[in-house]
Amino acid sequence: LLDFSSDTMSQSVLQPAWDYLLQHHQAELRSPLFPVVISVSTYLLLVTLYTLLDLLAPSWPALNSYKLHPDRPVTWDNIWTTLYLTAYNHLVYIFPAAVGQWLWRPPIPLPRDAPTLMSFLLGILGCMVVFDFQFYLWHLLHHRVPWLYRTFHAMHHQYLQPFSLVTQYVSAWELISSGFWTTVDPLLLQCHCLTAWGFMVFTICVSTEDHCGYDFPWSLHRLVPFGLWGGPPKHDAHHRMPGTNFAPFFSHWDWLGGTNMVPTPSKDKYVEEGLKGRKDKGA
Numbered sequence: 001l002l003d004f005s006s007d008t009m010s011q012s013v014l015q016p017a018w019d020y021l022l023q024h025h026q027a028e029l030r031s032p033l034f035p036v037v038i039s040v041s042t043y044l045l046l047v048t049l050y051t052l053l054d055l056l057a058p059s060w061p062a063l064n065s066y067k068l069h070p071d072r073p074v075t076w077d078n079i080w081t082t083l084y085l086t087a088y089n090h091l092v093y094i095f096p097a098a099v100g101q102w103l104w105r106p107p108i109p110l111p112r113d114a115p116t117l118m119s120f121l122l123g124i125l126g127c128m129v130v131f132d133f134q135f136y137l138w139h140l141l142h143h144r145v146p147w148l149y150r151t152f153h154a155m156h157h158q159y160l161q162p163f164s165l166v167t168q169y170v171s172a173w174e175l176i177s178s179g180f181w182t183t184v185d186p187l188l189l190q191c192h193c194l195t196a197w198g199f200m201v202f203t204i205c206v207s208t209e210d211h212c213g214y215d216f217p218w219s220l221h222r223l224v225p226f227g228l229w230g231g232p233p234k235h236d237a238h239h240r241m242p243g244t245n246f247a248p249f250f251s252h253w254d255w256l257g258g259t260n261m262v263p264t265p266s267k268d269k270y271v272e273e274g275l276k277g278r279k280d281k282g283a
């Protein structure tokens with residue numbers, strides 16, 4: 001009896017949900033296609049929602065007031081151009097990579113036990129800290145080395161005011177780099193597969209939010225203290241002032257590197273004047 005009660009005590013709060021998934025969706029979860037499917041569908045769902053907001057914003061003043069640039073609506077031309085590259089990247093790179101995984105990677109063994117809530121949350125946090133450092137270095141390098149900037153990163157900087165579809169308006173090399181670390185980091189930290197999927201989905205939510213062009217009251221950067229979390233205003237500033245805010249999640253590497261920049265309305269005005277007529281091709 002004692003054993004039984006201690007077992008129940010130590011059982012993860014995630015166990016019932018994990019048991020349900022194992023019982024009803026085992027085949028899908030074990031498929032190497034599963035991480036690709038959840039990543040792509042999360043991204044498409046989010047950009048659909050944000051794009052709907054972009055289309056409604058011009059005739060919905062309350063919504064428009066949350067925009068970082070209320071005077072610059074997202075145009076259909078913006079949407080088609082970014083949508084075209086998104087479709088191209090998915091068809092030419094992501095879909096074949098997914099088929100390759102499906103053909104050559106064996107099905108993933110699924111553990112019986114769910115991760116504890118603590119190890120789930122700490123695992124995601126750990127992966128984020130590692131990914132943040134990797135992408136900070138990648139990003140810094142691709143701004144400081146002119147050839148790397150021109151060849152791989154300038155494409156993403158064609159938009160001075162990001163909107164959600166700009167998130168994956170990137171070169172194949174940038175897409176592959178970030179996809180690689182998102183896949184490898186949970187393996188390096190020996191996370192449970194549920195934690196790995198949680199990290200993937202969360203990363204997509206954050207990167208899409210960073211580009212969405214809105215600063216909502218529930219945005220994470222308003223909830224995390226000390227300005228440690230980047231958020232949409234800082235990444236938006238990176239698109240206008242490409243020498244600032246390189247890290248994807250946290251601010252500590254930009255603090256240490258002296259590249260942290262918190263945008264204020266007055267600074268914005270000054271910078272927008274300075275960038276007028278420039279297509280932001282220099283690093």
Ligand SMILES: [Zn+2]
Pocket residue numbers: 156162211235239
């Ligand atoms: Zn960006």
Ligand SMILES: [Zn+2]
Pocket residue numbers: 139143153157238242
């Ligand atoms: Zn950049």
